[in-house]
Amino acid sequence: MTAATTIAIVVNGSTRTVPDGATLLDLLRQLELDPRVVVVEHNRAIVRRPDLDQARLAAGDAVELVHFVGGG
């Protein structure tokens, strides 16, 4: 893969590369995450599950992937 075909984004605070034109759903697949148990924030806006395959990533985008963990 050449540099021109990937873009750098920030996922949960760390830089990652995804193919140019990738959607949020593609990102979840790349990370082997089940969209049903993850909530996605894209540049500070929540993206609902049905829209994950519509939201395209651009270079420099910030993505947060959160879920429920133990807490009081």
Next chain:
Amino acid sequence: MINDTPLAIGGRTFRSRLMVGTGKYRDNAEMVRAIGASGAEIVTVAVRRVNLDRREPEGILHHLDPQRFFLLANTAGCYTADEAMRYARLAREAGFNEFIKLEVIGDQETLLPDVAGLLEATRVLVGEGFKVLAYTNEDLITALRLEEAGAAAVMPLASPIGSGLGLLNPVSVRTIKRRLHVPVVVDAGVGTASDACITMEQGVDGILMNTALAAARDPVGMAHAMRLAVEAGRAAFLAGRMPRREVAVPSSPAEGMLD
């Protein structure tokens, strides 16, 4: 058996007046057994980043059945209203319910609430349709303002989070319960079963605890004790305790004594 009404919060009813957290257990299997022994229906969870470097699933939903338990997400760790609102919205998007245990922490050492931020976030989130259960201190005026802001329940602390110091201010908690119309659920600070019992004897609607179970030598045994303590305290409150006297009153007849 006691003749009691179910606990009603935000249009939902619950049989158990004990709510438990899911943090800080030694392992997930013990957490699941402890929650089972507690009889709790409402369990709290936190919203955090998925650890992308970890291979095995770490989310709480791999261990707790969301059909069996009512998941109450919190905003623990948030220090501003904006941050707490962000976490609340993410939690709602998980798709279970619109309830949020709202915490806006004001100080790292005591984890006491920032009541200005708490009120602001409560107003906004209530406007967005959230059922807000607001973690607060034992200040009556703040509790009243939270109710006015539309909180579904007000959650005064017994003592600081994770301290296990028990109910430090029973008079204030009783006053809050007397003056509010929404449920009052004491959150944080209960250390052992007697703390839970004394707290329920004040007439509050329920208790939320986490560390008291997770940090007990035997969390499952302590969960069982807490279940009994909450039920005993509630039953004692409903039954109405005898007046306190500072002189003795004999329990046996004074008449009929031998010469």
